[in-house]
Amino acid sequence: MWGLLIVHVSVILIFLLLGWAIRNKEGYWLISGFANRPKEEQEQLISNGYPQKVGGLLILTSVGMLILLPLMFTSFKYATEVQFGFMTIFLMAGIIYLTKYEVPKKRKRSYIISISLFILIIGGIGIASYFSYQGYELVTKKDSFKITGMYGDEWAYEDIASIELMDNLPEVTVRTNGVGLPTLSKGHFKVTGYGSSLLFIQKGSSPYIYIEMKDKKVFINDKDPELTRLWYQQISEKTKE
Structure with a gap:
């Protein structure tokens, strides 16, 4: 929670300071590629009001994110997605709009x-979100078990050092390479007392299975507690064979 809050506030401050410097202090060099343009183009862009409007876009983006920030302190589960979704769409739409202030000979190219x-960005985010929300299953085989979906893999029963059914999930502190959603954690995270771990967790759905192997620590559960217990029973029996 606090880590996300710090990230959000930092992004807001960065946009606000950049926008203020560009708009009020003529820090036009802060605009990507502006300093490398011919002087004639720079003067024309300034005359069109392009740099000032870029600064204004950054300021408006920071204000919008600031307005949405209180959502993080409510029970609304998708506060992070809404805030960064607003940032992405508002910035990209603003950049498209600002092409009308480009120099005429580059306006069409810039628009395209x-x-x-x-x-590409919205499509990429959409595809990533789709696969992130896809579920997973634990499948037991003769000599191994497999977790399906993104970040899934297959492990041999003989590699299992211990397996435990937990009523409470230890505190998850840092996401290192994974998907952290309001209702789902999937991928590589740091877990208090366990270090780097692979999570397949439906949040708020106790119990949780902890599987410790030679080179991997895995936490997994399902929305259905009975299915979680069935997975635990199946793997426990296999490790005793």
Whole structure:
């Protein structure tokens, strides 16, 4: 919670300071590629009000994110997604709009690039979100078990050092390479008392299975507590064979 809050506030402050420096202190060099343009183009862009409007876009983005920030202190589960979704869409739409202030000879090219980037970024986020929300299953085989879906893998029963059914999940502190959603944690995280671990967790759905292997620590559960217990029973029996 506090880590996310620090990230959000930091992004807001960065956008606000950049926007203020560009708009009020003529820090036009802060705009990507502006300093490398011919002097004639720079003067034309300034005359069109392009740098000032870029600064204004950054300030408005920070204000919008600040308005949405209180959502993090409510029970609304998708506060992070809403805030960063607003940031991405508002910035990209603003960049497309600002192409009208480009120098005439580069306006069409800039418009095409901006639209293409918007489609690629939004499309990429959409695809990533789709796969992130996809579920997973624990499948037991004769000599191994497999966890399906993103970050899933297959492990031999003989590699299991211990298995435990927990009523409470230890504190998850840092996401190192994974998906952290309001209702789901999937991927590589740091867990208090366990270190680097692989999580497949439906939040708030006790119990949780902890499997410790030679080179991996795995936490997994399902929304259905009975299915979680069944997985635990199946793997426990296999480790005794």
